[in-house]
Amino acid sequence: MSGFFKSSIGRKYAMALSAFFxxxxxxxxxxINLLSVFSANAFNEASHFMGTFWAVQYVLQPVLxxxxxxxxxxxxxxxxxNRNARAVKYAKNNGAANSSWMSRNMIYSGLAILAFLVxxxxxxxxxxxxxxxxxxxxxxLLADGEGFRYYEELTHKFVSPIRVGAYxxxxxxxxxxxxxxxxxxxxxxxxxxxxxxxxxxxxxAYAILVPLGFVLIALYHHFNH
Amino acid sequence: MNLTLKIWRQxxxxxxxxxxxxxxxxxxxxxxxxxxxxxxxxxxVNSGKExxxxxxxxREGICGMCSMYINGEAHGPxxxxxxxxxxxxxxxDGDTITIEPFRAKAFPVIKDLVVDRSAFDRIQHAGGYxxxxxxxxxxxxxxxxxxxxxADEAMDAATCIGCGACVxxxxxxxxxxxxxAKVSQYALLPQGQIEAADRVRNMVAQMDLEGFGNCTxxxxxxxxxxxxxxxxxxxRMNRELLKANI
Ligand code: SF4
Ligand code: FES
Numbered sequence: 479m480s481g482f483f484k485s486s487i488g489r490k491y492a493m494a495l496s497a498f499f500x501x502x503x504x505x506x507x508x509x510i511n512l513l514s515v516f517s518a519n520a521f522n523e524a525s526h527f528m529g530t531f532w533a534v535q536y537v538l539q540p541v542l543x544x545x546x547x548x549x550x551x552x553x554x555x556x557x558x559x560n561r562n563a564r565a566v567k568y569a570k571n572n573g574a575a576n577s578s579w580m581s582r583n584m585i586y587s588g589l590a591i592l593a594f595l596v597x598x599x600x601x602x603x604x605x606x607x608x609x610x611x612x613x614x615x616x617x618x619l620l621a622d623g624e625g626f627r628y629y630e631e632l633t634h635k636f637v638s639p640i641r642v643g644a645y646x647x648x649x650x651x652x653x654x655x656x657x658x659x660x661x662x663x664x665x666x667x668x669x670x671x672x673x674x675x676x677x678x679x680x681x682x683a684y685a686i687l688v689p690l691g692f693v694l695i696a697l698y699h700h701f702n703h
Numbered sequence: 704m705n706l707t708l709k710i711w712r713q714x715x716x717x718x719x720x721x722x723x724x725x726x727x728x729x730x731x732x733x734x735x736x737x738x739x740x741x742x743x744x745x746x747x748v749n750s751g752k753e754x755x756x757x758x759x760x761x762r763e764g765i766c767g768m769c770s771m772y773i774n775g776e777a778h779g780p781x782x783x784x785x786x787x788x789x790x791x792x793x794x795x796d797g798d799t800i801t802i803e804p805f806r807a808k809a810f811p812v813i814k815d816l817v818v819d820r821s822a823f824d825r826i827q828h829a830g831g832y833x834x835x836x837x838x839x840x841x842x843x844x845x846x847x848x849x850x851x852x853x854a855d856e857a858m859d860a861a862t863c864i865g866c867g868a869c870v871x872x873x874x875x876x877x878x879x880x881x882x883x884a885k886v887s888q889y890a891l892l893p894q895g896q897i898e899a900a901d902r903v904r905n906m907v908a909q910m911d912l913e914g915f916g917n918c919t920x921x922x923x924x925x926x927x928x929x930x931x932x933x934x935x936x937x938x939r940m941n942r943e944l945l946k947a948n949i
Pocket of ligand 1: 862863864865866867868869870880881884924927928929930931932
């Protein structure tokens, strides 16, 4: 089996499996964010649960971090290897004739997402880790102790139009990445997606609706606070 | 019609090579692309110049020898055809046509538009066959029942002519469509089962060894393949390799 993951196809499987995990993560992230639109209370409860439940913090979170790093590192290695596989470039190449822009530019949409993740980490993840694990405040309460802090933190971040703008741009790239990536992951694990129109449509829907959801939530908070 | 051709000229494997412009006149739209190249070469020979070297054999779309990257696409702008089947009516009078060899590290240029595709042969030798005892007691293949669906899919995979357009078109110079087709044609038939695990392992290992890139599912190969080999074959190869490893 170790030989398998060293082969080109084994790596494809690994890339796809990390993609599945990340796509599942996105869905649950979106679901929790959506709560913030309907009920500050529900959002606070859900955030507190995710932020303090041991299985999420000590099992899923490390898996997620590993998955993200793996997906990026392998993506870069793949890109470099593939560039090397064609030493002399074509003088004229009509890529648009046979493949989508998204499929040919996964590295660039991926880089845009990476840039966003750095911002996102600084925005939310680092302060969260700081509060919980460095300052040791696991209560999830506001400084004055009056209720949970999560909803306040979220809405506070989306006041800045620059941040909201950056979010929108990032999610456009995420959508482009997913428009190829969703079905590509299924194809990689050997699912017969090639002929299944319905799979293509599910992929399109996921790739557009999920990023759109995040954008709408950001806009909602921007204009409501 | 009159055309300007921009053609890759490279004296041998070690030469750096460059694009050179040529003019051809009075090309009939009924000519095949290779016939147009013949006209150019006659012109070159008559003027004492070195003709453009290009691969070809059957000139009817079955041998897979003809190659050429024409205006940024393997086998040119038409679909489901090889370069020998490409008609000049796909172009317009006054057009400039860029003609390059198939490019991949695993397909080194030998001369001009001729590339060495023996990497494909080595992949085939690694497992693209079945071993049959020809002692005289060999079972007649037709006496083994095979479902119509499997037979059709195996036949579709077997139509791959090993031209290499998939590699040439792929932004990653990946050979997975070719190898997928070769693995599939046996994986779908009872005769292929006994050696199935070794076949896929060895063929994929050889493919990786040859320096082809990794597939990222862009689907360019499927579109440019003259035989319409589908991506399904790559998915099947991936399943076969997983099966062989568990
Ligand atoms: S899969 Fe298609 S493009 Fe690739 S070698 Fe076979 S016939 Fe040519
Ligand atoms: S020359 Fe045989 S396929 Fe074109």
